[in-house]
Amino acid sequence: MVVRGCENRSVNALVVEKQKSRENLFLIGVPCEGILDWHKIVSEVGEAVTAVKEDGQNLMVETRDGYQLLERADFLHDSCKRCIHPNPMSADILIGEPLPEGDPNLARTTVENFETQTIEDRYAWFQKEAERCIRCYACRQACPMCYCEECFVDHIEPRWTESGATPAGMQGWHIVRAFHQTGRCTSCGACERACPMDIKMTYLTEKLNHDMRDKYNFEAGLDAQSQPPFAAVTLDDKNRFTVRGE
Amino acid sequence: MNHILEKHTLQDLLQSWRQDYDVYLPQKMENFSHFMPLTETSVLVDGDPHNTRIPPKALFLPMNEALVKFTRFGGYEDAKHEIQSRIVFGIRPCDAQAVQLLDTSFIQEDNIDPLWSERREKTITIGLGCHEPCQTGFCTTVGYGPFDRADLDAMLTDLGETYLVETFSEAGEGCFLGLPVASEEIYNQALDIQRSAHDQMPVAFETENLKGKLEQNFKSDYWDTVSQSCLGCGVCTFLCPTCFCFDIVDETQRRERVRNWDSCMFRTYSLEASGHNPRPSRVERTRQRLSHKYVYWLDQVNQIGCTGCGRCVRYCPVGLDIRAMLRQAQTLPFEVSHAA
Amino acid sequence: MQPNGHSLYTPIPMHVLHAYYESPDRSLKTLELSFDHAEDSQAFFEAFNPGQFCLLSVPGKGESALGVANAAWEGDFVRFTAQNVGSVTAALHKLNAGDPVGMRGPKGNGFPLNDWKGKNLVIIGGGCAFSTLYALTKHVHHESHRDDYGKLTLIYGTRTSGLCMYKHDIAAWHEDEDMEIHQAIDIPEDNWQYHVGYVPDVVKQVAPSPENAVAIVCGPPIMTKFTLPALVDLGFSPENIFTSLEKRMKCGVGKCGRCNLGPQYICKDGPVFSLAELNALPADL
Ligand code: SF4
Ligand code: SF4
Ligand code: SF4
Ligand code: SF4
Numbered sequence: 015m016v017v018r019g020c021e022n023r024s025v026n027a028l029v030v031e032k033q034k035s036r037e038n039l040f041l042i043g044v045p046c047e048g049i050l051d052w053h054k055i056v057s058e059v060g061e062a063v064t065a066v067k068e069d070g071q072n073l074m075v076e077t078r079d080g081y082q083l084l085e086r087a088d089f090l091h092d093s094c095k096r097c098i099h100p101n102p103m104s105a106d107i108l109i110g111e112p113l114p115e116g117d118p119n120l121a122r123t124t125v126e127n128f129e130t131q132t133i134e135d136r137y138a139w140f141q142k143e144a145e146r147c148i149r150c151y152a153c154r155q156a157c158p159m160c161y162c163e164e165c166f167v168d169h170i171e172p173r174w175t176e177s178g179a180t181p182a183g184m185q186g187w188h189i190v191r192a193f194h195q196t197g198r199c200t201s202c203g204a205c206e207r208a209c210p211m212d213i214k215m216t217y218l219t220e221k222l223n224h225d226m227r228d229k230y231n232f233e234a235g236l237d238a239q240s241q242p243p244f245a246a247v248t249l250d251d252k253n254r255f256t257v258r259g260e
Numbered sequence: 261m262n263h264i265l266e267k268h269t270l271q272d273l274l275q276s277w278r279q280d281y282d283v284y285l286p287q288k289m290e291n292f293s294h295f296m297p298l299t300e301t302s303v304l305v306d307g308d309p310h311n312t313r314i315p316p317k318a319l320f321l322p323m324n325e326a327l328v329k330f331t332r333f334g335g336y337e338d339a340k341h342e343i344q345s346r347i348v349f350g351i352r353p354c355d356a357q358a359v360q361l362l363d364t365s366f367i368q369e370d371n372i373d374p375l376w377s378e379r380r381e382k383t384i385t386i387g388l389g390c391h392e393p394c395q396t397g398f399c400t401t402v403g404y405g406p407f408d409r410a411d412l413d414a415m416l417t418d419l420g421e422t423y424l425v426e427t428f429s430e431a432g433e434g435c436f437l438g439l440p441v442a443s444e445e446i447y448n449q450a451l452d453i454q455r456s457a458h459d460q461m462p463v464a465f466e467t468e469n470l471k472g473k474l475e476q477n478f479k480s481d482y483w484d485t486v487s488q489s490c491l492g493c494g495v496c497t498f499l500c501p502t503c504f505c506f507d508i509v510d511e512t513q514r515r516e517r518v519r520n521w522d523s524c525m526f527r528t529y530s531l532e533a534s535g536h537n538p539r540p541s542r543v544e545r546t547r548q549r550l551s552h553k554y555v556y557w558l559d560q561v562n563q564i565g566c567t568g569c570g571r572c573v574r575y576c577p578v579g580l581d582i583r584a585m586l587r588q589a590q591t592l593p594f595e596v597s598h599a600a
Numbered sequence: 601m602q603p604n605g606h607s608l609y610t611p612i613p614m615h616v617l618h619a620y621y622e623s624p625d626r627s628l629k630t631l632e633l634s635f636d637h638a639e640d641s642q643a644f645f646e647a648f649n650p651g652q653f654c655l656l657s658v659p660g661k662g663e664s665a666l667g668v669a670n671a672a673w674e675g676d677f678v679r680f681t682a683q684n685v686g687s688v689t690a691a692l693h694k695l696n697a698g699d700p701v702g703m704r705g706p707k708g709n710g711f712p713l714n715d716w717k718g719k720n721l722v723i724i725g726g727g728c729a730f731s732t733l734y735a736l737t738k739h740v741h742h743e744s745h746r747d748d749y750g751k752l753t754l755i756y757g758t759r760t761s762g763l764c765m766y767k768h769d770i771a772a773w774h775e776d777e778d779m780e781i782h783q784a785i786d787i788p789e790d791n792w793q794y795h796v797g798y799v800p801d802v803v804k805q806v807a808p809s810p811e812n813a814v815a816i817v818c819g820p821p822i823m824t825k826f827t828l829p830a831l832v833d834l835g836f837s838p839e840n841i842f843t844s845l846e847k848r849m850k851c852g853v854g855k856c857g858r859c860n861l862g863p864q865y866i867c868k869d870g871p872v873f874s875l876a877e878l879n880a881l882p883a884d885l
């Protein structure tokens with residue numbers, strides 16, 4: 015497998031969850047400069063794009079009427095812009111020179127900016143994003159950590175959330191999908207990239223990732239052994255939630 | 261009849277319709293256009309991409325709607341829907357064709373979907389032809405075109421400062437009463453634009469023998485090849501203007517039986533209670549999607565069930581391109597003798 | 601729109617007249633339903649043809665497609681036998697006499713009885729899919745239709761003798777000179793006097809004559825898969841072999857797309873197809 019930073023983390027997380035066996039994989043690592051977001055290019059240049067060529071830090075965009083030169087870094091996916099670990103950390107071989115680590119403050123400030131909004135504003139944002147959803151499940155299908163044979167939304171008895179593209183159904187889907195990623199999301203941004211409705215759903219998972227870093231000093235997929243905090247049970251857990259009355 | 265509509269008077273005209281109709285037109289939503297009800301401040305989005313992201317089929321077959329209401333003591337009644345008279349303005353020809361194709365499924369003699377048909381009856385559709393080719397569309401390749409009338413009530417051709425309005429029905433004519441009649445000269449100018457738009461559309465693939473090739477190679481590993489990277493999501497079918505599959509689900513809390521859009525690309529679509537799945541992987545599911553559009557629709561109504569709107573090409577998260585898939589299908593072996 | 605003016609998705613109200621288990625293991629339950637409204641009954645029997653199915657509905661659970669297991673002459677009721685396999689059938693199993701239940705139907709084409717007039721019928725069934733064949737046999741065997749058809753041969757296999765449905769009639773048919781009946785079970789049992797073995801093998805053993813005959817096969821997919829070629833080997837032409845297909849269904853009226861097999865919808869264009877028709881359709885089952 016050829017892996018970038020986020021993909022290497024996803025492989026690690028899947029190994030932790032016993033979905034993959036590391037011995038059966040040979041990882042060829044490639045330090046990643048980020049994926050381009052065609053939506054961003056098209057909204058800058060217009061629909062007439064016929065080809066895009068990469069040239070170092072620049073993009074040569076060919077249109078029906080000529081060429082345009084863009085700065086590559088401006089047209090990355092949001093998840094790539096705030097990526098902390100672009101280098102594969104446990105590849106069997108690495109191709110190319112490692113890149114400098116990303117700035118963790120970018121992810122932090124995204125979450126913090128959101129947190130400083132009023133509860134009403136946050137709810138309005140949540141509604142606007144969630145209720146645009148058409149429940150095509152491209153985000154789930156693209157997510158490296160969504161591998162359930164039967165997703166909770168497909169479960170019939172009991173039914174966990176309304177089945178359709180109704181406000182309750184869409185909100186239920188967005189909340190529970192994010193919750194299921196607590197300590198598991200590897201910040202790859204695949205969900206957001208896949209969404210046909212341009213829903214920026216990582217504001218939810220990034221908040222959870224932020225809490226995991228802050229409260230548990232944990233990031234998913236950094237190695238192939240550490241259990242996500244919510245999946246690891248130890249005898250000296252502070253909250254002994256398995257014991258009644260404590 | 262043919263009329264001339266000054267662009268700067270469009271807004272007034274749209275607003276005047278609101279007295280008697282709910283008016284829908286493509287408006288900006290986030291980064292894309294979406295059919296939304298007209299308000300005082302609505303602005304028509306008519307740039308490229310020509311198409312709204314969610315196809316107008318959603319105006320006739322909503323993503324989610326109640327079919328049946330459960331009454332007390334185990335009874336049932338029809339779910340009630342207030343369906344208003346509407347004008348849908350700015351449908352592109354490929355989408356208008358798609359709605360007409362779907363009529364053949366929803367409105368059959370003695371077998372009529374009541375909600376679809378009532379919405380169709382109460383809706384006046386006004387098309388907006390495409391004077392410039394769109395990026396991923398290929399309407400002419402599949403036998404349609406950027407100025408096809410389908411069964412639109414009226415259609416507009418963009419002439420710069422004005423639109424030529426062609427009306428095809430009484431209801432369509434009623435919307436444009438009182439507008440000046442277009443001169444022969446202007447009409448001919450519009451026809452030139454329409455013809456040139458048609459000619460500018462690229463030929464994305466050849467359709468000759470395509471149906472036969474797909475049919476005869478039902479078991480070919482071609483399907484394996486073209487579906488390799490498919491995620492099995494619902495994007496290409498939910499956004500497709502001609503996909504109509506729906507699921508029926510009981511919503512216990514709402515005491516309703518509802519329908520939701522469904523997709524043959526989903527694993528659960530064909531999964532049976534016994535655990536048997538006739539289409540166990542993306543290979544069979546991709547085959548179903550393509551065959552439905554390029555084989556079965558032809559068997560049923562002798563028209564290709566893809567109107568070339570280009571949405572699936574544009575929004576597939578892994579870049580699977582139906583045009584490329586069908587170009588590749590053209591290289592499959594084909595025996596003419598079978599075809600008869 | 602249905603004859604009663606309701607949308608085609610709205611079930612008609614019925615009540616359970618009789619409910620009883622068919623098998624000692626209680627995996628099969630038969631429900632006989634009566635119509636709440638006489639006009640629904642009239643509309644039903646005007647349209648009904650053996651081989652058709654209905655969608656039985658339980659609010660909150662959904663609908664399940666079940667073959668109609670009675671002939672029209674039996675009276676003003678509709679009979680179904682449900683195997684307890686999913687959430688809807690589990691709910692149906694909980695119903696007792698007097699309970700309300702919703703129904704949509706009859707759906708589908710049913711058996712082409714008119715085309716079969718004057719022919720010998722070889723009826724081959726397995727498991728609970730036998731229900732529509734039971735309806736067919738009851739119809740054909742009735743004195744008012746019996747003269748329309750030639751010789752009647754019935755081959756019916758179940759896993760165990762307990763799982764044999766409609767035991768009362770089956771026992772009577774064994775005594776009936778007018779009918780040749782071959783019953784089979786998969787696994788040997790004490791005191792069993794008929795065939796032991798799988799239906800395709802029993803068909804080969806019995807070797808019904810293809811002369812002026814049609815064969816009708818309804819059973820689990822695996823049985824059908826091996827019985828159809830066995831009949832071809834016996835000399836039945838594909839035009840004279842019929843089967844009833846099953847696929848996941850939702851709307852039952854050719855709208856939701858779910859049950860498609862190539863350009864056909866099993867709920868509307870089927871469920872009964874000849875082997876000749878099936879051979880022309882994609883192998884998508
Ligand atoms: S990809 Fe987007 S539209 Fe599709 S289910 Fe996910 S959030 Fe909703
Ligand atoms: S495919 Fe054709 S009709 Fe559709 S938007 Fe593009 S040019 Fe217009
Ligand atoms: S949109 Fe693309 S990835 Fe999703 S199901 Fe369709 S072909 Fe597969
Ligand atoms: S198959 Fe693709 S191009 Fe064709 S009508 Fe559907 S979405 Fe448009």
Ligand code: SF4
Pocket residue numbers: 497502503504505522523524525548549550552553857
């Ligand atoms: S079967 Fe698939 S391709 Fe055909 S209408 Fe349904 S979702 Fe679309």
Ligand code: FES
Pocket residue numbers: 848849850851852853854855856857858859860865866867868
């Ligand atoms: S069950 Fe809906 S089309 Fe057959």
